[in-house]
Amino acid sequence: MSKALEGVRILDMTHVQSGPTCTQLLAWLGADVIKLERPGTGDATRSQLRDIPDVDSLYFTMLNHNKRSITLNTKHETGKRVLDRLVEACDVLVENFAPGALERMGLTWEHIQELNPRMILASVKGFGPGPYEDCKVYENVAQCAGGAASTTGFLDGPPLVTGAQIGDSGTGLHLALGIVAALFQRERTGRGQKVLAPMQDGVLNLCRVKLRDQQRLERGPLKEYSQYGRGIPFGDATPRAGNDSGGGQPGWILKCKGWETDPNAYVYFITQAAVWGKICDLIGKPEWKEDPGYATPDARLDKLMHIFETIEEWTKTKTKFEVMEICNPLGIPVGPVLSMKELAEEPSLRATGTVVEVDHPERGPYLTVGCPIKLSDSPVEVKRSPLLGEHTDEILSQVLGLSESEIAEIKASGALGEVG
Ligand code: COA
Numbered sequence: 001m002s003k004a005l006e007g008v009r010i011l012d013m014t015h016v017q018s019g020p021t022c023t024q025l026l027a028w029l030g031a032d033v034i035k036l037e038r039p040g041t042g043d044a045t046r047s048q049l050r051d052i053p054d055v056d057s058l059y060f061t062m063l064n065h066n067k068r069s070i071t072l073n074t075k076h077e078t079g080k081r082v083l084d085r086l087v088e089a090c091d092v093l094v095e096n097f098a099p100g101a102l103e104r105m106g107l108t109w110e111h112i113q114e115l116n117p118r119m120i121l122a123s124v125k126g127f128g129p130g131p132y133e134d135c136k137v138y139e140n141v142a143q144c145a146g147g148a149a150s151t152t153g154f155l156d157g158p159p160l161v162t163g164a165q166i167g168d169s170g171t172g173l174h175l176a177l178g179i180v181a182a183l184f185q186r187e188r189t190g191r192g193q194k195v196l197a198p199m200q201d202g203v204l205n206l207c208r209v210k211l212r213d214q215q216r217l218e219r220g221p222l223k224e225y226s227q228y229g230r231g232i233p234f235g236d237a238t239p240r241a242g243n244d245s246g247g248g249q250p251g252w253i254l255k256c257k258g259w260e261t262d263p264n265a266y267v268y269f270i271t272q273a274a275v276w277g278k279i280c281d282l283i284g285k286p287e288w289k290e291d292p293g294y295a296t297p298d299a300r301l302d303k304l305m306h307i308f309e310t311i312e313e314w315t316k317t318k319t320k321f322e323v324m325e326i327c328n329p330l331g332i333p334v335g336p337v338l339s340m341k342e343l344a345e346e347p348s349l350r351a352t353g354t355v356v357e358v359d360h361p362e363r364g365p366y367l368t369v370g371c372p373i374k375l376s377d378s379p380v381e382v383k384r385s386p387l388l389g390e391h392t393d394e395i396l397s398q399v400l401g402l403s404e405s406e407i408a409e410i411k412a413s414g415a416l417g418e419v420g
Contacts, residue, residue, distance in 0.1 A: 003030020004378035008183060009399070011036060011090040012067060015043045017139065017165060018124045018199065019096035020063040021172030026092075026179065027066035028371040028380045034395055035064060035386065036086070039071040040418035042388040055362045061385040062368045065358070069386035070395045071416055074105045079415035083107070085400050087115045092179055096124035098136045109194060119192040120182045124171050128198035137199050142167030146203020151210040153240040155227055160240075171202035209246055213238045224250060229302045245270060250300070252308040253337065256320040266337040267320045269311055269327075273297045278330045283314040356382045392416065 008031040012023040020043070027033040037043055045060040073079040083105070087093060093112065095102050102123075112119050126137020127145070143149050143161045153160035164170075178195035186192060204211070213222055217238060221228050226244050228234075245251035251270040258265040271279055276297075280288040288294035293303070300307060315323050320336035327334040338346070344367055349355040356370040361384075371380040396402045396410065410416065 001377065001379055004375055005030040005180075005183075008032070008092065009090045010034065011086050011093045013093060013095040013097070013102070014124075015096065016045055017063060017168035018171045019094055019175075020045075021169045022122070022124070022175040022179070023067065023094050024063055024065055025172065025176045025371070025373075026094075028382070029373075029375070030378060031092075033067040034086070034090070034391075034399065035067045035069045036074070036083075037069055037071050037388060038419055039073055039389070039416055042069070042071065046388060052363055056360070056385065056387070058366060061358075061360060061363070061366065064385035065368065066381075066383045067386055068391035068395060069389055070392045071389035072392075073415050073417065073419050075419060076413070076415040076417075078410055078413035080106050082396070082400070082410060082415060084115055086395075087112055087119060089399050090116075091118065091183070092120040092122055094122045094175070094179070099125055099134045113192070117191060118186060120179060120186065120195060121192070122175055122179045122182070122195040123197070124175055125196065125198050127200050128196065132200075137167075139165055139167040142171070142199035142203050145200045147207040147210055148203050151207060151238050151240055154242045155232065155240055157240070166206050167199045167203050170206055171197050171199045174202045174205070210238045223298075223301045224248065226250075226252070226304045229304045229306075243268070249273065249333075250297075250304050250307075251333075252304070254308060254312040254315045256315050256323060257318055259316065264337045264339040264342070265320060267315055267323045268335045268337065269308070269315065269323075270333040271300070271307065271311070272331075272333055275330060275332050279311070279332060282326070282330065282332070283311050285310060353380065353382070358382055358384050360384045362387070389416075 005026060008026070010023055010026055010031050010033045012019070012033050012035040014020050014023055023033045023035070035043070041047070043060060043064070045063065046056045048057055049059045050057045072082055074083050087107070093107075109121060112121055125133070126135050126142060127133050132145070137145075140161045143166060144159065146167065148166060149159035149161055152162055175195065175197035178197055182193050182195050214237065216222060217234060217236070221234050224244070225239065225241055227239060227241070243251070243253040249270050249272045251268055253266050254269050256265045256267055277289050280286050293299055318326065323334055324336055343349060344355060346355065352374070353370045354372060356368055357365050358368055359365050368382065370382045393407060396407050402410075
């Protein structure tokens with residue numbers, strides 16, 4: 001079966017997490033992704049957080065599936081010429097260098113357009129144009145600068161970063177969408193364009209509802225925040241909301257059977273208005289159905305914590321999976337807090353290819369997260385990440401059409417040797 005992005009060739013000059021997640025996604029959708037790496041070391045993540053000596057780390061392998069790897073010193077004169085040829089041969093150049101690094105390699109937008117007017121130049125940067133545009137940025141910096149940290153955590157604690165990599169992988173997703181849109185527009189215009197996904201902007205986009213609340217706050221307290229029911233006054237900025245739901249249906253994380261010893265024996269429980277009566281019956285509080293203090297969503301707002309404490313008395317008598325089994329048929333929205341161990345072992349995720357076992361020649365089998373987007377006519381086969389420079393000769397001959405003697409000349413020039 002064909003793939004959605006078949007025929008699209010990507011020059012992948014990304015490293016660490018944000019850029020690689022974008023190009024991995026495009027590779028899964030069928031693009032030919034050529035990862036260009038620094039000779040000798042390659043992407044820094046190859047050697048970061050290693051669990052097996054001298055073997056590509058899981059950090060690298062899990063972010064670089066279905067790609068080919070070429071090594072090239074892009075600061076070497078001959079290396080620059082090879083880089084220019086690759087720009088001519090590809091449809092998209094994706095990069096997430098620190099600001100200015102691509103230009104210092106000679107790849108200004110003007111030069112790229114001269115070489116290939118159809119080229120799409122896609123970049124992740126920490127910040128867009130403005131006071132911080134020259135700054136280097138990593139995941140947690142973006143979470144802080146994009147509004148996630150100030151709105152995450154408990155009211156009486158410090159700002160918190162989340163485990164979900166919304167700054168890196170989230171921005172990678174945004175960039176991938178921009179690239180696909182630019183490819184689509186190129187079909188009509190014949191021209192490439194620049195696509196920029198700043199990490200701060202991507203995080204803020206994912207924190208959209210918190211900017212919603214910032215504006216609502218100017219018109220009065222945020223009544224669905226449990227802070228309101230506890231009588232704690234609001235300040236002038238969207239507060240940290242603990243485990244409040246963030247939507248119009250109140251929710252909270254509740255203890256389940258075994259919580260004393262199992263750190264993940266919890267469920268998220270939503271008191272959706274439509275099923276309030278069923279919740280009351282379930283937890284042994286049928287009188288709350290008619291009680292004016294509890295019968296309507298508005299009446300309940302100032303007692304949310306008391307309501308959740310009462311529901312918790314019930315959830316503590318059940319495992320999180322029993323809570324699911326009992327609540328789902330009643331239409332009560334609940335979700336178990338699943339550990340990484342439980343997710344790794346979950347058969348349904350294995351069956352859909354969202355959790356996949358991949359074999360690697362140096363590390364052996366390992367688990368990874370496969371493509372989370374399912375296209376019915378573009379199936380994904382997750383292939384292991386490339387070894388450093390594994391496809392250098394193949395790309396020089398097959399993509400650039402160079403002869404054996406031309407490849408030998410490039411090697412002799414030192415352009416494939418370690419960067420000084
Ligand atoms: N040949 C020769 N030189 C190469 C090369 C190659 N194949 N590949 C990279 N280099 C050089 C670059 O040209 C640059 O040199 P320069 O500073 O002299 O111009 C150097 O390697 C380092 O690149 P840089 O991007 O600055 O890496 P860093 O390790 O200093 O910073 C980040 C890492 C992630 C902080 C930075 O790249 C960044 O802010 N990126 C944008 C935001 C981002 O994506 N952050 C999230 C990462 S998950």
